[in-house]
Amino acid sequence: MQATQKTRVLTGITTTGTPHLGNYVGAIKPAIEASQDPNVQSFYFLADYHALIKCQDPERVQASRLEIAATWLALGLDTDNAIFYRQSDLIEVQELAWFLSCVCAKGLMNRAHAYKAAVAENEEAGNQDPDRGITMGLFGYPVLMAADILMFNAHKVPVGRDQIQHIEMARDMAGRFNHLFKGEYFTLPEAVVDQKVEVLKGLDGRKMSKSYNNTIPLFTPEKKLLKLVRKIKTNSLEPGEPKDPDGCTLFQIYSAFASDQDVAAMRQQYADGIGWGDAKNQLFDYLNTHLEAPRERYNALMEDPGYIESVLQKGAERAREQAAASMEKLRAAVGLGRFV
Template identity: 50%
Template structure:
């Protein structure tokens, strides 16, 4: 079987865009029986932005509960918490010794932080304001995540190719210095889910404050859909372009094909008002989300269940990472 590694940072509550772009993708991957999938919650990566222990702890459990609520099977996917695999962090320290500073200077996350400072007139000694070593060394920890698990394939988004390039570069430098130790991973462009609009029509994003939380209560969901989705002032009888409608764009993701066709025709031919369309969207969302919402809330009331899943996942991950660390130690003469 081909070993695949992917992960997610627990940096906040999920919204509909996360479901379409990430959760559905993982669930589809799980159906491929030719792959052995390791999926981790990157809680140490999250430390670069999350500085509250309670928040990190709760966000981690919520992320795990969310994926389980939508049907992720821990018997098909090894689900674990990054912090439960200490071998990753020792390998990170070792990889530091073969990673040139110049490589880290080219990392997108670091360059973005420096560019943001420059835009505010912070240059020279002020160029690195707000940059911690966790952010700067992010690619090294990410590389250790991959190499410690001996991953063969890593799905990356179109804007994340550099992540894999760095992992191959750093792993290759170690192999050159100490002999063939790490298997260098291959990447593949992950299938991206639909980009769905937020309440204001822009891409749904926490940075725009336009999200619909994935586990909103029924009453919260109703308020968001009926009162917060922005529409134009066209009357019901007016013909409308469905592709320009936030309501329709969301509806076609969560409704049945025949229902989508009916709404599309109603907009194009005229006669379908936004109020009615919002009610139809609300019904489709509730039908899709009510079951997972109930499972999610139940799982949050059973932290011992989540902990046990994480424990078993960590055991499987460490069964790979422990011999890999031993191999690395032997290579550098620290055995």
């Protein structure tokens, strides 16, 4: 009896910043849970080639790669089941990106949201050249993303709403390649947007994002964590006055980590008029307790980059084994196969 093929799920993590609470709730936690599902073949990669589009600070990119790898491992990523690797360790991805570039219409890239936004900024600024400051890395980003996905014929790609267009473009390139070279070389990937994934608010009440400089780093030391929690913006209601938990950043972050029972108890405290100082202290205590053990693992991993390197090399070997076999078929398909 033939074994059922596992569903292949692929997720990339751009290596330009330090992981924060919003990253954990929105992406890391659900992905790590998925990595432990024996019915799913998960691919998680550090998107360090993508990082070069936004960041030309080599020290920042290098530090971010280490921090992100340590974070995922500290939080329990199952690297025996999931394949965890660096994008830059798979040269085959770059080769596939070229193949896809040769079948991808330029007009398709002209419609990419990031490119259009950059052009619009130039036009608003009154620049005569609408492409001023726009690199080929930014323009061709969707092709590289398509190569990441199609290299492993991922069935599902968890993304935010702003990335759905890129999955549609990957489908377009895959279909075009299949049509031109008369074969089912690529699976058409499906974007998966989890409606339940919460977007955490940051210190100032806006979306938690490094772009706004309002984040709470996931493994910041205990004293710094307390200081950051106390900086979270609240209104001017006094202790004893009932407070609305819905729309409150403190309550939202607390709810993302606490049990249903504890959330219900905190909601009652808001109705009873909890003081903001007390609410912040309770949030700090909950976060600190929840993150204490993984923070210790993270710090230990950061002191042992050789171990992280060995895990990533092992993942790269597993990924490369599949990628090399795929590229051999694809080279033959386009006329670049061996003579004998």
